[in-house]
Amino acid sequence: MSVNYSEETVRKAEQELARRRSIAESEQLEREERISRELPEAAELKRSLRNGYFELVKLIAAHEGDAKKAAERIRAKSISTQERLEQLLAEHTGDPHYLDVRYSCPACRDTGFVEGVRCNCMKDLLKRFAAEEMNENSAIALHDFSEYRPTYYPEGDIRRRMDGVCAYLRKYCADFPIGSCSLLFAGGTGLGKTFLSSCIARALGERGISAAFVSAFDMLRTLENEHFGRAQGNTMDQLLTVDMLIIDDLGSEPNSSVYETFLYNIINGRINRRLPTVISTNLEGEVLRSRYHDRLASRIMSEFRCIIFRGEDIRQIKALEKRR
Ligand SMILES: [Zn+2]
Numbered sequence: 267m268s269v270n271y272s273e274e275t276v277r278k279a280e281q282e283l284a285r286r287r288s289i290a291e292s293e294q295l296e297r298e299e300r301i302s303r304e305l306p307e308a309a310e311l312k313r314s315l316r317n318g319y320f321e322l323v324k325l326i327a328a329h330e331g332d333a334k335k336a337a338e339r340i341r342a343k344s345i346s347t348q349e350r351l352e353q354l355l356a357e358h359t360g361d362p363h364y365l366d367v368r369y370s371c372p373a374c375r376d377t378g379f380v381e382g383v384r385c386n387c388m389k390d391l392l393k394r395f396a397a398e399e400m401n402e403n404s405a406i407a408l409h410d411f412s413e414y415r416p417t418y419y420p421e422g423d424i425r426r427r428m429d430g431v432c433a434y435l436r437k438y439c440a441d442f443p444i445g446s447c448s449l450l451f452a453g454g455t456g457l458g459k460t461f462l463s464s465c466i467a468r469a470l471g472e473r474g475i476s477a478a479f480v481s482a483f484d485m486l487r488t489l490e491n492e493h494f495g496r497a498q499g500n501t502m503d504q505l506l507t508v509d510m511l512i513i514d515d516l517g518s519e520p521n522s523s524v525y526e527t528f529l530y531n532i533i534n535g536r537i538n539r540r541l542p543t544v545i546s547t548n549l550e551g552e553v554l555r556s557r558y559h560d561r562l563a564s565r566i567m568s569e570f571r572c573i574i575f576r577g578e579d580i581r582q583i584k585a586l587e588k589r590r
Contacts, residue, residue, distance in 0.1 A: 268384070269392070269500060269503040269504060269507055270500045270503065271392050271395075271396055271500070271504070272396075272399070272499070274399070275392055275395045275396050275399060276392065278391075278395040279378065279388060279391035279392050279395055280378065282391055282395075283376050283377065283378045283387075283388065283391070286369070286370045286371075286376045287369070287375075287376040287377070290367050290368055290369045290370065290376060291367055293368065294365070294366070294367040294368070297364055297365060298312070298365055301355070301358075301364070301365060304358065305354060305355075305358050307354060308351055308354040308355055308358070308365075311347050311350055311351040311354070312351060312365055314347055315344055315347050315348060315351065318340045318343060318344045318347070319344075321340055322337055322340050322341070325337050325340070351365075370387065371385060371386075371387040373385055373386070373387070374387060374388070378391075390474075390476065393476035393504070393507055393508050393509065394471075394474060394475070394476040396476070396478075396504045396508065397471070397476040397477055397478040397504075397508045398471065400478040400479070400480055400501075400504070401467060401471070401477075401478065401479050404479055404480060404481065404484070405481065405484070406460065406464060406479065406481065406514065407464070408464045408465075408467050408468040408471070408479060409461055409464045409465050409468065410465060410468055410469075411432065411435070411436050411439075411465045411469060413461075413465075414432045414458075414461075414462070414465070416428070416429050418458065418577070418580045418583055418584075419458075419576075419577045419578075420577055420578060424576045424577050427576070428458070428575075428576075428577065431462070431573055431575075432462065435462055435465065435466060436469070438466070439465075439466055439469035439470055439473070440469075442470055442473070442475060442509075442510070443475075443509065443542070446510075446542045447542060447570075447571050448536075448537070448542045448543045448544065448545075448569055448570040448571065449542070449543075449544045449545070449570060449571050449572075449573060450544075450545050450546075450547070450566060450570040450571065450572045450573065451463060451544065451545065451546040451547070451573050451575060452546075452547055452548075452549065452550045452551075452554075452572055452573070452574055452575065453548070453550065453574055453575030453576060454548060454575070454579070455548055455579060455581075456578075456579030456580050456581040456582065457575035457576065457577050457579070457580065458575060458577075458580055459514075459546035459547075459575050460514050460515065460546060461580075463479070463512045463514060463544050463546050464479055464512075464514075466510070466512060466544060467479035467510070467512050470509070470510050475509045475510060476508040476509045476510070477508065477509060477510035477511075477512065478504070478505065478508045478510070478511050478512065479512045479514065480505075480511070480512070480513060480514065481513075481514045481515055481518070482513050482514060482515050482516045482517070482518055482519050482529075483515070483518050483519040483520075485501070485505070485513065486519050486522075486525045486528055486529070488501050489501055489502055489505075489528045490524060490525070490528070493524075493528075502528075502531070502532070505532050505536075506532065506535045506536060506539065506541075507539075507541075508541075509541065510541075510542055510543075510544070511532070511536060511541070511543045511544070512543070512544040512545075512546075513532075513543065513544070513545045513546070514546050515546060515547065515548070516529075516545050516546065516547040516549070517547045517548055517549040517554070517557060518548075521557075526558060526559060526562060529558070529562060530559075530561060530562045530565070533545075533562065533565055533566065534565055537565065537569050543570075545566065545570065550574070554566065554567075555567070
């Protein structure tokens with residue numbers, strides 16, 4: 267699906283591609299300089315290949331009578347020159363393609379397009395920058411797994427369980443997208459659901475994966491504004507295509523059939539695309555079922571792996587620690 271992105275997002279993606287291109291090309295120049303110094307014969311072969319290419323272009327442009335024969339001669343010569351060059355480079359550097367430009371994406375040579383169509387590398391960049399923009403606009407700062415403190419949970423079973431949850435989520439992020447199921451974080455306020463889900467967004471973002479972290483209410487308000495033409499944007503498509511979507515505090519939004527339709531379209535759409543979603547909510551089991559229509563609730567219940575958070579309100583524990 268072709269998604270429209272903001273000018274800012276497109277600009278960032280183009281800049282990143284230009285950066286990759288210029289690194290690939292300047293590294294190639296460095297290798298060429300080395301070869302000029304150490305292996306003049308190979309440098310000469312490379313030059314003759316380039317001249318052959320220019321001659322070929324000229325011939326094609328000229329449309330002269332015997333152009334075809336001449337072109338074949340140049341081509342045949344190029345092939346043998348190329349072979350000799352690769353042999354020399356392999357002997358000297360161990361790599362027959364030492365003088366090639368090493369693009370990050372050989373498919374599009376870091377231009378972002380293949381035959382006029384957005385290359386996958388460009389799509390990944392657009393998704394990533396769109397997710398970063400959403401995260402920057404979110405009121406909640408993203409945290410790092412290293413900030414996890416076992417002591418925020420009561421000693422014994424609960425702490426052991428939460429240590430296990432944290433370890434599982436670290437591995438979940440390291441292995442992503444292999445075995446990445448959708449997750450439902452359920453449990454009372456202040457038990458670290460938002461904290462741990464924001465750690466997922468950050469850990470994945472640091473790996474260059476597009477991971478958007480949004481508050482349920484803010485997300486739904488934005489969708490509503492765009493849907494009714496009160497705001498410009500294409501948030502729905504972006505939410506449907508980012509590699510990971512984290513919806514914080516589901517259930518905090520006002521009851522509304524419009525909101526519920528948006529939620530269903532997002533959650534169902536991502537399930538159909540096999541893209542994982544993480545939802546955190548204070549609503550557990552039957553409460554979630556009674557809050558939403560069956561089709562939404564059962565989609566969540568059947569497709570999401572539920573992780574129940576237990577303990578005492580960490581915000582209160584932190585406040586007590588500060589007072590000490
Ligand atoms: Zn590409």
